[in-house]
Amino acid sequence: MRNIKLVIEYDGSRYDGWQRLKDSEQTIQGKIEKVLNEMTGSSVEIIGSGRTDAGVHAKNQIANFKTKSSMSIRDIHNYMNHYLPQDIVVKEVKEVSDRFHSRYNAQKKKYTYYVWNHRIPSAFQRKYSYYFPETLDLQRMEAAANQLLGTHDFIGFSSVKKAKKSTVRTIEEITIVQNNHMLEFSFIGDGFLHNMIRILMGTLLEIGTREKDISCIDEIFTSKTRAMAGKTAPAQGLFLEEVYY
Template sequence: MKNIKLTIEYDGKRYLGWQRLGNSEKTIQGKIEQIITQMTGEKIEIVGSGRTDGGTHAKGQVANFKTNSPLSTQEMIEFFNRYLPKDIVVKKAEEVSERFHARYNAVGKRYSYHVWNNPIPSAFERQYSFHHPQQLDLDKMNQACQKLIGTHDFIGFSALKKTKKSTVRTINELTIHQEGSLLQFTFVGDGFLHKMVRIIVGTLLEIGAGRLAPTAIDDVFNHKLREHAGETAPAHGLFLEEVFYKSQK
C-alpha cells in the first residue's frame, strides 16, 4: 500500500471549510475524497494537516491518504486537476513513508492575512482581503506584535470554550508588510487555535485604529478571556501558506 502526500491550493469562498461534514459537496475534504474514489475505486478518507474555516483559502494545505492504486503520482496529479473543481488544485503528489501523517507530523504552519486599508474599496482585492477603511497606526500595531511573539497561552485569542487540551502555542514570527494600500500579516508558529489568527488580526486592527491600546494584548494573556480581545477578522482574508515538517526544516 502506498502513502501519498498531497500539497493543495484552494479558493475557500464557496466552501464550508476543509473538514468533511454531512454535505460533503460543500467541503474541500469531501470534494477531494470523491475524486480519490473515482480515481482508485477505493473508499478512502484523506487526512489534512488541520482544518480551515469556511471561506478561508490555502496555498499550501497538506494531506495524505493510503491506496493500492497502481497509478503514478504524476497520473494522480493529472486526474485530480482534470476532475476537481477549478477552485481546488493539487500542486504536488509524492509517495512518502508509510508512517507519514499530515496532521500528527506537522511541526509548524505559516499563515497570511490580507487587509485592504483604504477609504475606497478595491474591486479586485475584495474577495481575498478584508476592507478596513480607517487609517491605522502601524507603529502601535508592531508594538503589539512583539508582545504576541513567543510561547503563551492563547486561549483568549481563540474561539474555543473550555478544553482539556493545551492552549499554549508558540508564535515564532509575526510581521506586517505594507505595499500601497495592502497590508499582509504573516504568522509563523508551531500551531494555531480555532480562529486564533483572525482574532489576533482583529485585535491588531483595533489597536491600529486607536480603539484598543497595545497593552490590550497583556490583558488578554493575563485574564485568558476572549472578551478582552478584538473582533474576529473575516475568513476571506486568511490564507494557509505552508505546513512545515521535520524533513523540511
C-alpha cells in the first residue's frame, strides 16, 4: 500500500468546507475523493491536515491517501488536475513513508486573514477579503494581538459549545502587515479551534475601531465567555497558508 501526500490549493467560495458531508456534494474532500475513486477504481479516503469551514480558502492544504494503484506520481498529478474543478488545484504529489499522517504529524499552522480597509470596495478582492471601510487604529490592534500570544484557553474565542477535548492552544506569532488598502493578519499556532481565527479577527477589528477596549482580551480569557468576544468575521477573508511538520 502506497502513501501519497498532496499539497492542495483551493478557492473555497462555492464549497461547504473541506470535510465530506452526507447532505452536500460541494465539499473539497468529496470532490477530491470522487476523482481518486475514479482514478484508482476503488474507494479512497483522503485525510486533510485539518478542516476549513465553508467559504474559507487554502494556499497549501496538506492531505494524504493510501492506494494500491501503480500509477506514477506524475500520472496521478496530471490525472487529478485534469478532472478536478478548476478552483481546486493539486500543487504537488509525493510518495511518503507509511507513517506520515497529514493531521497527526502537523506541528503548527499558519493562517492569514485579509481585510480590504478602504471606503470604496474592491471588485476583484471581494471574494478573498473582508471589506471593512471603517478607520482602524493599527497600534491598538497590535497591542491587543500581543496579549493573544502564548498558551491560553481560547474557548471564549471559539464556537465550541461543550469542550470534550482541551481548548488550550498556543499562538506563537501574530503579524499585521499593511499593503496599501489591504491589511494582512497572519496567525501561527499549534492549532486553532472552530471559528477561532475569525472570532479573533472580529475582536481585533472592534478594538481597532475603539468599540472594545484592549482589556477585553484578558476578560475573555478569564470568563471563557464567547459573548464577550467580537463578531465572527466573514469566511472569505481567511486562508490556510502553511502547515508545518
